[in-house]
Amino acid sequence: DVKVTQSSRYLVKRTGEKVFLECVQDMDHENMFWYRQDPGLGLRLIYFSYDVKMKEKGDIPEGYSVSREKKERFSLILESASTNQTSMYLCASSQGQGRKLFFGSGTQLSVL
Amino acid sequence: GDSVTQMEGPVTLSEEAFLTINCTYTATGYPSLFWYVQYPGEGLQLLLKATKADDKGSNKGFEATYRKETTSFHLEKGSVQVSDSAVYFCALSELGNQFYFGTGTSLTVIP
Numbered sequence: 628d629v630k631v632t633q634s635s636r637y638l639v640k641r642t643g644e645k646v647f648l649e650c651v652q653d654m655d656h657e658n659m660f661w662y663r664q665d666p667g668l669g670l671r672l673i674y675f676s677y678d679v680k681m682k683e684k685g686d687i688p689e690g691y692s693v694s695r696e697k698k699e700r701f702s703l704i705l706e707s708a709s710t711n712q713t714s715m716y717l718c719a720s721s722q723g724q725g726r727k728l729f730f731g732s733g734t735q736l737s738v739l
Numbered sequence: 740g741d742s743v744t745q746m747e748g749p750v751t752l753s754e755e756a757f758l759t760i761n762c763t764y765t766a767t768g769y770p771s772l773f774w775y776v777q778y779p780g781e782g783l784q785l786l787l788k789a790t791k792a793d794d795k796g797s798n799k800g801f802e803a804t805y806r807k808e809t810t811s812f813h814l815e816k817g818s819v820q821v822s823d824s825a826v827y828f829c830a831l832s833e834l835g836n837q838f839y840f841g842t843g844t845s846l847t848v849i850p
Contacts, residue, residue: 662840668842669828669841669842669843670840672837672838675837717782717783719782719783724832727785727788728785728838730775731782732781732782733782
């Protein structure tokens with residue numbers, strides 16, 4: 628089975644800190660995604676990548692950046708964390724177009 | 740643009756009750772439609788999918804039929820179990836690799 632691993636299950640950071648969320652997939656998938664999940668808002672796409680060193684903005688990219696130096700790893704970076712970035716962050720990967728997404732277990736980030 | 744609307748929750752049912760979670764979509768072309776499920780403390784996992792009109796996706800006793808005329812993909816199960824308690828997300832994928840998700844419907848099944 629495909630495994631998508633997110634480095635932390637829970638993370639607590641201070642306002643203004645630089646935060647790195649790491650995601651690794653083990654099935655050589657082309658596409659990787661970062662979503663945030665908030666009650667009543669569902670999943671919202673932050674960034675996605677369809678190849679190494681390629682990235683595309685999703686619906687809510689402000690305040691975030693991403694890095695994909697290797698095919699299996701997709702990092703989400705909060706340059707200067709703010710309290711409104713407290714959320715559950717979900718990483719996903721897929722192969723090809725319109726194929727199913729495989730999700731990690733999520734990182735619950737709290738910014739104080 | 741593309742979007743998905745699903746019924747508000749939370750939904751609470753007794754074991755063996757019939758379940759329907761409504762989902763409608765807006766898309767410019769011919770999307771693939773999905774239901775994902777999120778069990779407590781876990782990420783989302785694919786429950787079922789349908790790729791064209793009139794297709795029926797099914798898995799674990801759940802079913803959903805792709806209705807182009809009503810732009811709907813309602814999730815149904817004839818007899819729910821306590822283990823079905825989870826959050827259910829309707830989603831579509833049309834152009835390229837992007838997915839659009841509904842807001843999720845929380846289901847609690849009581850014995």
